[in-house]
Amino acid sequence: MFIEKINKIKELVNNIKSDINNSIISDFLDWYYSKIKLHFIKKEPNILPNKWEIYFCDLWKNIWSELNKKRPCIILSKKFINNWNTVLIAPLKSFKWKINKNYQIKFNCNKLKNISIIDFSWIRQISKKRINNYVDSLSNEYIEKIDKKLLKIFWIKR
Numbered sequence: 440m441f442i443e444k445i446n447k448i449k450e451l452v453n454n455i456k457s458d459i460n461n462s463i464i465s466d467f468l469d470w471y472y473s474k475i476k477l478h479f480i481k482k483e484p485n486i487l488p489n490k491w492e493i494y495f496c497d498l499w500k501n502i503w504s505e506l507n508k509k510r511p512c513i514i515l516s517k518k519f520i521n522n523w524n525t526v527l528i529a530p531l532k533s534f535k536w537k538i539n540k541n542y543q544i545k546f547n548c549n550k551l552k553n554i555s556i557i558d559f560s561w562i563r564q565i566s567k568k569r570i571n572n573y574v575d576s577l578s579n580e581y582i583e584k585i586d587k588k589l590l591k592i593f594w595i596k597r
Contacts, residue, residue: 531555
């Protein structure tokens with residue numbers, strides 16, 4: 440089975456070898472190193488984030504147009520669920536792109552440098568090992584806006 444996997448990788452590399460360069464290999468090795476390092480850290484993170492708190496999270500280098508790098512994220516899962524190894528987050532991204540009002544909210548936090556966008560199209564579950572520094576808690580104004588937007592996105596009626 441191991442040899443089968445190696446052969447699949449060889450075949451894939453042969454198909455794309457004209458596109459491979461040193462920077463792609465370097466990026467891949469950095470990504471792989473980060474994955475292995477986080478995967479084999481045996482110590483569980485001693486963090487219990489609350490819903491509606493903002494933390495910097497390391498979303499790594501991702502594929503194609505996925506959001507990546509270290510960025511602020513809003514914790515969406517409740518505290519009792521956050522006892523597990525993962526949390527549900529909504530990342531914030533910079534305000535330089537056009538807002539799609541269907542799944543984004545303009546967001547301004549004094550502790551962040553720039554005006555941001557809460558982007559609900561990127562909601563995802565991440566390991567608590569990816570959570571870094573605490574930034575701030577959300578105000579009631581934003582909590583209400585987020586609740587309304589999530590209800591609308593997921594077609595939930597009150």
